[in-house]
Amino acid sequence: MSAHTHRVAGHRLPRRDGVGKVTGKHVYAADFKLPGMLYGRVLRSTRAHALIKKIDTSRAAAMAGVRGIITSADIPQIRYGTAVRDTTVFATDRALFTGHAIAAVAATSLEIAERALAAIEVEYEDLPPLFDPEEALKSDIRIHPDWETYKALPIISRNRNIAGQARIRVGDAEAAFAKAHKVYEHRFSTALQHPGYTEPRVATADWDANGIVTVWCNTQLPFDTQTTLAEILDLPAARVRVTVPGIGGGFGGKLRIGVEHFAALLARKTARPVKVMSTSEEELTAALPRQASIVLLKTAVDKEGHLLARSGRIIVDCGAYAGSGPGTAAIALQVMAGPYKTGALAFESIAVYTNKVHSGSFRAPAGPMANFAMECQIDMIAKDLGLDPLEMRLRNVVKEGDPGPSGEIHRSVSIEECLRKAADAIGWHDRNPEPGRGKGIACSWWMTTGGSSGVYVKINPDGSATLVSGAVEIGTGAITGAAQVLAEELSLDLTDINVTGVDTQAAPFDFGAQGSRTTFSVGNACLAAASELRRQMFELAAKQLEAPIEDMKLQDKHVVAGNKSISIAELARISRLAGGGLIAHGTAISPAPAYDPTRVQNHPLPVWNTPSYHAHAVDLSVDQATGKVTINRYVVAQDVGYAINPTYIEGQIEGGVAQGIGQALSEEIVYQDGCVMNANLTDYKMPTAMDVPEIESIIVECRSAAGPYGAKGVGEPPCIEPPAAIGNAIAAATGCWPNSLPMTAEKIAAAMQVQHS
Amino acid sequence: MNRKILNIVVNGESHQVLIEPHWTLLQVLRNEIGMMGTKENCLEAECGVCTVLLDGKAINSCILLAAQVEGCSVTTIEGIGDPEHLHPLQEAFIECGAVQCGYCIPGMILTAKSFLDENPGCRPSRDEIREAIAGTLCRCTGYRKIIDAVATAADRIALSGAKQ
Ligand code: FES
Numbered sequence: 001m002s003a004h005t006h007r008v009a010g011h012r013l014p015r016r017d018g019v020g021k022v023t024g025k026h027v028y029a030a031d032f033k034l035p036g037m038l039y040g041r042v043l044r045s046t047r048a049h050a051l052i053k054k055i056d057t058s059r060a061a062a063m064a065g066v067r068g069i070i071t072s073a074d075i076p077q078i079r080y081g082t083a084v085r086d087t088t089v090f091a092t093d094r095a096l097f098t099g100h101a102i103a104a105v106a107a108t109s110l111e112i113a114e115r116a117l118a119a120i121e122v123e124y125e126d127l128p129p130l131f132d133p134e135e136a137l138k139s140d141i142r143i144h145p146d147w148e149t150y151k152a153l154p155i156i157s158r159n160r161n162i163a164g165q166a167r168i169r170v171g172d173a174e175a176a177f178a179k180a181h182k183v184y185e186h187r188f189s190t191a192l193q194h195p196g197y198t199e200p201r202v203a204t205a206d207w208d209a210n211g212i213v214t215v216w217c218n219t220q221l222p223f224d225t226q227t228t229l230a231e232i233l234d235l236p237a238a239r240v241r242v243t244v245p246g247i248g249g250g251f252g253g254k255l256r257i258g259v260e261h262f263a264a265l266l267a268r269k270t271a272r273p274v275k276v277m278s279t280s281e282e283e284l285t286a287a288l289p290r291q292a293s294i295v296l297l298k299t300a301v302d303k304e305g306h307l308l309a310r311s312g313r314i315i316v317d318c319g320a321y322a323g324s325g326p327g328t329a330a331i332a333l334q335v336m337a338g339p340y341k342t343g344a345l346a347f348e349s350i351a352v353y354t355n356k357v358h359s360g361s362f363r364a365p366a367g368p369m370a371n372f373a374m375e376c377q378i379d380m381i382a383k384d385l386g387l388d389p390l391e392m393r394l395r396n397v398v399k400e401g402d403p404g405p406s407g408e409i410h411r412s413v414s415i416e417e418c419l420r421k422a423a424d425a426i427g428w429h430d431r432n433p434e435p436g437r438g439k440g441i442a443c444s445w446w447m448t449t450g451g452s453s454g455v456y457v458k459i460n461p462d463g464s465a466t467l468v469s470g471a472v473e474i475g476t477g478a479i480t481g482a483a484q485v486l487a488e489e490l491s492l493d494l495t496d497i498n499v500t501g502v503d504t505q506a507a508p509f510d511f512g513a514q515g516s517r518t519t520f521s522v523g524n525a526c527l528a529a530a531s532e533l534r535r536q537m538f539e540l541a542a543k544q545l546e547a548p549i550e551d552m553k554l555q556d557k558h559v560v561a562g563n564k565s566i567s568i569a570e571l572a573r574i575s576r577l578a579g580g581g582l583i584a585h586g587t588a589i590s591p592a593p594a595y596d597p598t599r600v601q602n603h604p605l606p607v608w609n610t611p612s613y614h615a616h617a618v619d620l621s622v623d624q625a626t627g628k629v630t631i632n633r634y635v636v637a638q639d640v641g642y643a644i645n646p647t648y649i650e651g652q653i654e655g656g657v658a659q660g661i662g663q664a665l666s667e668e669i670v671y672q673d674g675c676v677m678n679a680n681l682t683d684y685k686m687p688t689a690m691d692v693p694e695i696e697s698i699i700v701e702c703r704s705a706a707g708p709y710g711a712k713g714v715g716e717p718p719c720i721e722p723p724a725a726i727g728n729a730i731a732a733a734t735g736c737w738p739n740s741l742p743m744t745a746e747k748i749a750a751a752m753q754v755q756h757s
Numbered sequence: 758m759n760r761k762i763l764n765i766v767v768n769g770e771s772h773q774v775l776i777e778p779h780w781t782l783l784q785v786l787r788n789e790i791g792m793m794g795t796k797e798n799c800l801e802a803e804c805g806v807c808t809v810l811l812d813g814k815a816i817n818s819c820i821l822l823a824a825q826v827e828g829c830s831v832t833t834i835e836g837i838g839d840p841e842h843l844h845p846l847q848e849a850f851i852e853c854g855a856v857q858c859g860y861c862i863p864g865m866i867l868t869a870k871s872f873l874d875e876n877p878g879c880r881p882s883r884d885e886i887r888e889a890i891a892g893t894l895c896r897c898t899g900y901r902k903i904i905d906a907v908a909t910a911a912d913r914i915a916l917s918g919a920k921q
């Protein structure tokens with residue numbers, strides 16, 4: 001089937017859950033309630049680093065309406081975590097950051113629960129804190145004194161306050177630096193950024209008569225939440241059922257367990273259903289934000305601006321627990337290599353503990369941090385060499401068949417096309433249309449995370465199909481995309497595909513709504529299921545039509561063989577009576593491409609699967625007095641392989657860029673002496689409709705071998721380049737590069753002043 | 758407890774609810790009347806997901822004490838259209854691809870409705886729409902398609918008004 005003949009895939013069809021969402025009928029986890037439900041709240045540490053000498057809950061426990069209180073002493077002593085098993089439900093003998101959970105209360109109302117929190121007395125003895133990640137690398141203070149006893153993935157290399165350290169080495173960087181025309185060294189820093197989903201993390205838990213706990217929550221990874229909960233509760237996984245009624249955004253901030261464990265433990269303690277929802281303050285002080293980072297980058301070039309060697313180090317501040325820090329830091333190494341041919345590479349990543357909030361995997365983890373450094377430095381070098389920044393990039397970008405940093409082979413490469421299209425659209429020939437106005441460009445590549453997906457697809461007696469998947473629709477439209485693939489393959493309309501809610505007890509496994517993979521992997525699983533259903537239907541039709549299977553095809557909701565045909569609905573009815581129904585299990589797994597393991601050390605994601613390529617270009621003005629940035633235009637050219645639904649691809653691009661603009665210009669969880677100074681949505685500044693320009697999307701389609709109809713991952717890339725593209729445009733407008741995110745008006749004004757004096 | 762009776766009209770239906778003095782309109786709508794289409798997030802009038810129309814005007818229901826709306830008429834997202842009879846705004850939001858996770862959408866649509874109702878028959882510019890919805894945060898869409906949707910709906914409403 002070639003793409004231009006597709007009836008359903010490739011079309012701008014409305015999403016399956018749209019009507020429910022515009023009428024208020026769509027149920028989100030926050031809307032979920034049960035009769036007799038209690039409300040849970042969490043007491044959080046007021047100290048950044050302290051021994052907990054005593055927790056006295058007696059006054060709180062005696063309050064009317066309080067039904068249960070738990071602390072570390074009441075629960076199994078388990079450490080969990082993805083890369084490093086360093087995390088506990090509550091602070092044990094010490095609080096590791098301001099906001100660390102100390103105790104949880106369940107009460108008949110939220111107000112009572114809150115009053116009970118205030119009545120719990122905690123006695124602390126302060127310990128010297130570590131806030132600066134570079135200091136934490138040198139310090140004798142141990143944030144986890146027992147770090148050596150923790151279990152971790154075998155690939156993770158740890159040492160004292162270092163939660164993970166990875167390397168990529170290609171060729172002889174030292175030799176290249178020694179004989180280079182010029183060598184440049186710069187330092188960049190990026191800030192802690194909240195994912196900013198509009199529905200806070202929430203969970204309602206209830207235990208049934210068989211000792212099974214059901215948790216209704218808004219996780220992006222129901223199966224990971226199930227496994228983690230099972231560990232925390234010390235139960236076999238089958239006794240934990242995780243279901244996601246609906247989810248108000250995630251962006252990676254809802255990958256790992258959030259409040260589900262508090263709800264489940266309180267429900268066990270009180271033998272009542274318990275709902276726990278984070279407050280805005282908890283979101284900004286104790287959720288899973290994007291790590292702050294420091295990037296040191298050194299680059300050698302020849303006279304023509306060819307990249308001879310790059311070396312560098314990214315230090316990722318993962319806060320009190322490793323979280324996704326080791327993986328995030330390691331992924332930065334591929335981002336730092338970029339879509340460029342470079343003679344030699346010597347990169348190192350370090351994820352380090354500090355006494356601040358534990359962090360997570362916000363959309364394209366490490367992407368914008370590493371890209372900001374890497375792409376701003378390209379412009380700095382171009383300026384010094386007197387080269388056009390676009391030209392400098394075009395001289396260095398990878399071509400079809402070139403090796404990537406891990407020794408893998410770049411395939412279906414489109415980076416040059418993306419760069420040229422973005423540059424043309426922004427009017428690159430005129431980079432400084434007027435004083436105080438400039439244009440910037442940045443590009444990157446990014447993986448389509450693999451992982452396995454399973455789906456069940458059932459044909460109903462009316463000829464429609466039901467898609468059962470363990471993948472959560474977090475808003476991207478990814479499941480609508482997968483349903484379009486399924487409808488296409490079964491000759492159905494999109495409206496014929498019913499999608500069930502996610503329930504770990506009923507749905508086949510899915511690696512989860514993460515890593516730009518949902519449409520890609522669930523779509524591939526739908527292809528497999530459709531192929532199996534065709535086999536079942538053709539076999540059945542062969543008997544009914546007395547026609548050979550080789551002659552059969554699906555067309556307009558019928559199995560057709562020559563001039564004979566039978567409807568899919570009829571086949572489903574026949575099968576119901578005589579064959580148990582038409583149902584298929586489709587699976588997909590994307591094996592990692594071949595690579596050279598000698599290049600990559602201690603890296604949990606050593607090679608990228610089905611990478612995509614993209615370029616962003618921006619036109620902005622900087623107020624010469626205040627440093628305030630106004631974005632005039634913003635263009636994205638992104639290779640999506642094959643656009644299954646262009647509308648929602650644009651939606652991903654527009655939304656991702658908006659988040660990137662936030663990270664570039666305004667968003668930062670500000671710490672002072674271990675306390676968050678802006679734990680509310682007025683002072684934590686996410687872009688409003690007034691701050692985001694009309695983002696222009698150019699969809700590039702360079703088919704992949706692995707995705708459905710050639711699709712590549714779409715969701716994460718749009719937030720990677722904005723900080724770099726904007727930084728470069730600010731430099732074009734003002735002559736100075738702010739090298740730290742967010743590039744606030746104050747920082748830009750200060751940089752301009754230094755330049756003028 | 759010192760509960761009081763609140764008389765309130767929600768989506769055209771009269772309700773009598775026993776309320777506690779500290780309850781907000783949001784709590785009453787969600788917990789007592791069951792209008793779950795009105796969402797909750799910051800509870801500090803910072804995000805706009807809890808927006809409803811109070812006597813036709815968009816307000817943040819999370820900071821308004823329920824006791825203050827005695828005798829008032831409230832419209833929630835459930836009150837402006839249903840799956841079989843979508844309001845032009847609801848229709849346009851779907852058509853323009855303005856819905857992603859959807860959690861901000863009820864508040865966004867009601868904000869837009871209040872804005873369009875205040876300026877009957879007008880076809881607002883994109884900048885005017887931008888300003889009108891600036892109080893409601895959307896983290897998914899980058900706003901462009903939301904502005905498309907409001908502009909599309911405004912056109913259709915103006916057109917059908919002109920015909921009448
Ligand atoms: S919940 Fe009311 S404005 Fe955020």
Ligand code: FES
Pocket residue numbers: 198248249475855856857858859860861862894895896897898
């Ligand atoms: S659609 Fe998700 S916040 Fe607006």
